[in-house]
Amino acid sequence: MRGLETTTDVAGSLTETLRRAAAHERLVVLCSFQKEESVILDELLALAPHVRVVTIDTGVLFGETLATWRFFEEHFGVEIEVERALGAPPWTGPEHCCGSAKVAALERALAGADAWITGLRREQGPTRAQTQLVEVDARRAGIAKYNPLAHWTERDLWSRIHERGLPYHPLHDEGYASIGCAPCTLPGDGRAGRWAGTEKSECGLHPTR
Numbered sequence: 001m002r003g004l005e006t007t008t009d010v011a012g013s014l015t016e017t018l019r020r021a022a023a024h025e026r027l028v029v030l031c032s033f034q035k036e037e038s039v040i041l042d043e044l045l046a047l048a049p050h051v052r053v054v055t056i057d058t059g060v061l062f063g064e065t066l067a068t069w070r071f072f073e074e075h076f077g078v079e080i081e082v083e084r085a086l087g088a089p090p091w092t093g094p095e096h097c098c099g100s101a102k103v104a105a106l107e108r109a110l111a112g113a114d115a116w117i118t119g120l121r122r123e124q125g126p127t128r129a130q131t132q133l134v135e136v137d138a139r140r141a142g143i144a145k146y147n148p149l150a151h152w153t154e155r156d157l158w159s160r161i162h163e164r165g166l167p168y169h170p171l172h173d174e175g176y177a178s179i180g181c182a183p184c185t186l187p188g189d190g191r192a193g194r195w196a197g198t199e200k201s202e203c204g205l206h207p208t209r
């Protein structure tokens with residue numbers, strides 16, 4: 001799983017990492033319709049047309065997220081699979097909802113996969129500062145976890161989105177740097193708007209190191 005960390009150019013690291021991921025037969029990319037997925041899907045679908053694009057619907061997503069879902073399908077020409085957070089109450093507090101429903105939905109999405117791709121970036125905060133381009137997902141029988149944007153900054157993302165005219169989530173223009181479920185997301189930089197006012201900064205999909 002080593003060998004890619006020497007790549008310093010962000011565009012090169014994205015393409016190289018996605019090429020490597022594309023060699024997996026049972027590849028999944030997790031999509032939450034944020035700016036990171038705009039950039040990943042733009043390159044990934046040409047390199048890995050067999051990839052399953054999967055989103056997790058908690059039932060309390062922003063209306064703008066549902067609209068962006070349609071824009072992504074139209075623009076990228078892909079049907080996005082959905083895993084619903086079954087049994088999730090609309091809102092029971094961050095200690096219960098994420099863990100019991102959202103993480104379980106991810107497990108179903110990754111059942112049978114031999115690799116998955118995420119939009120994690122080091123710049124997003126301390127819990128993500130050690131993100132590697134390629135990791136072994138110890139939680140899931142050692143399948144590969146690719147984080148092709150590990151070294152990308154906000155500026156890199158927006159340059160790419162504007163250069164290529166990619167669709168993006170409209171709430172980014174309203175000050176939401178990171179967008180999750182509506183009851184738990186406020187405007188803010190980095191991940192400051194997620195579960196604001198609590199100790200929580202991760203939903204559990206990506207265990208912290």
Ligand code: SF4
Nearest residue numbers: 094097098102181184
């Ligand atoms: S982000 Fe909030 S609403 Fe969404 S699953 Fe987690 S606790 Fe529930």
